[in-house]
Amino acid sequence: MEFTKGHGTGNDFVILPDPDGTLDLTPGLVAAICDRRRGVGGDGVLRVVRAAKHPESVGLAGEAEWFMDYWNSDGSIAEMCGNGSRVFVRYLLENGLATPSGAALPVATRAGVVRARVETHTIAVEMRRPRVYDASAATLGGLTLPGTAVDVGNPHLVCALPAGLELAGLDLTRAPEYDPAVFPAGVNVEFVTPGEPVADTDGHVLMRVYERGSAETLSCGTGACAVGAVALRDVGRDTGTVAVDVPGGRLTVTLTESSCWLSGPAVLVATGELTPAALRG
Numbered sequence: 130m131e132f133t134k135g136h137g138t139g140n141d142f143v144i145l146p147d148p149d150g151t152l153d154l155t156p157g158l159v160a161a162i163c164d165r166r167r168g169v170g171g172d173g174v175l176r177v178v179r180a181a182k183h184p185e186s187v188g189l190a191g192e193a194e195w196f197m198d199y200w201n202s203d204g205s206i207a208e209m210c211g212n213g214s215r216v217f218v219r220y221l222l223e224n225g226l227a228t229p230s231g232a233a234l235p236v237a238t239r240a241g242v243v244r245a246r247v248e249t250h251t252i253a254v255e256m257r258r259p260r261v262y263d264a265s266a267a268t269l270g271g272l273t274l275p276g277t278a279v280d281v282g283n284p285h286l287v288c289a290l291p292a293g294l295e296l297a298g299l300d301l302t303r304a305p306e307y308d309p310a311v312f313p314a315g316v317n318v319e320f321v322t323p324g325e326p327v328a329d330t331d332g333h334v335l336m337r338v339y340e341r342g343s344a345e346t347l348s349c350g351t352g353a354c355a356v357g358a359v360a361l362r363d364v365g366r367d368t369g370t371v372a373v374d375v376p377g378g379r380l381t382v383t384l385t386e387s388s389c390w391l392s393g394p395a396v397l398v399a400t401g402e403l404t405p406a407a408l409r410g
Contacts, residue, residue, distance in 0.1 A: 132162075132169060133220060134399040137212035139347030139377020143171040144220050144397075147198075150182035156204025161408035163202035168408055172343045173210065174200040175217050177226070186237040193235035193242050195221060201342025209240035209282040211350020212380075215252040215395040218245040223397060240282025246390075253392035256351070257282055258384060259358035267318045268306040269299060274320070277359050281389070284316045284341075285355035296322045296335055301345040315341040319352045321360075324374060330381075331369035332360040337376065347377030354389045357382030 130152075133144040143162050145152060154176060163171045176198035180186040186196035197217045199210045214236055221227035227234055233244035233255060244255045263278035267288050276288035286307060290296060305318045317340050324333035336356050338349040357371035361384055370383045380393040 130403050130405055132403055133397055135216040135397040137215045137395045138375055138380060138393050140212040141171045142173050142175045142213055142216050143169045144175045146177045148179050150178045159200045160204040172202050172346045175213050180237040189237040189242055193237040196237040203342045205342040207283060209238050209351055211391045212348055214243050214254045218252050219395040219397055251392050252395045253390050255388050255390050258389050259354050261358055261362055265308050265311045278311055279355035279358055281351040281354050283351055284312050285352055286316050287319045287355050287359045290320055290322050296337055301339050305339055317341050317352050319356050321356050327372040330372045332371040334360050335374045348375040350391050353380040354382050354391055
């Protein structure tokens with residue numbers, strides 16, 4: 130089985146080419162591939178399938194040629210992945226499966242069609258505008274933090290840290306507790322603190338994230354979009370640009386009246402072959 134390894138600000142993925150949708154991908158195999166000691170290692174798997182060849186995307190085949198079949202590292206399926214979609218586009222471009230042009234490149238996902246724009250050193254994807262819709266809370270150890278629920282095609286809970294609590298001091302080795310009545314399908318939890326002003330932006334925040342199905346990751350693209358939406362709301366803005374620093378680097382989130390652009394680096398670092406039978410062993 131051929132694979133490529135890539136990442137966006139440290140959010141890393143194993144990319145599996147499967148244009149005709151013939152690969153027998155199972156939760157167990159995905160988890161084995163993502164195992165950092167016995168497999169390739171990654172926060173998730175991106176399967177590259179033609180939209181017309183996958184039952185979950187065939188209805189989008191008229192809008193996009195390729196479907197990003199995204200799986201979390203525990204073998205569960207997710208609706209969307211912002212960094213993953215940027216890495217997915219980098220893979221398409223570098224393997225001749227798509228050609229950059231003046232128009233944005235469409236990619237089908239379980240959350241709908243996203244569009245990518247190739248910039249000088251980065252890739253930006255246009256996604257649905259985040260919907261800030263409720264108040265909730267996350268509990269981490271003995272600490273309960275109020276937060277804001279945000280829908281970015283997948284569920285997020287953005288929790289601002291109180292003054293005096295350091296972001297680096299949070300223990301994210303265990304999943305935060307949350308209200309299942311608000312998040313029946315689970316939730317990605319972002320913890321944020323304000324950053325110093327950054328030129329040409331309307332805000333700057335620092336973020337760590339515990340991702341549903343993947344534990345703490347170095348970055349989360351949809352999480353950055355959720356955080357950007359809350360940061361703009363908190364300063365009374367509906368649109369604008371926010372720099373979001375994650376442990377793996379910097380992402381830039383731009384909210385327009387109708388959508389959200391996520392921009393940052395997307396890098397392919399290795400290609401090779403893996404042996405499914407050995408992983409299952």
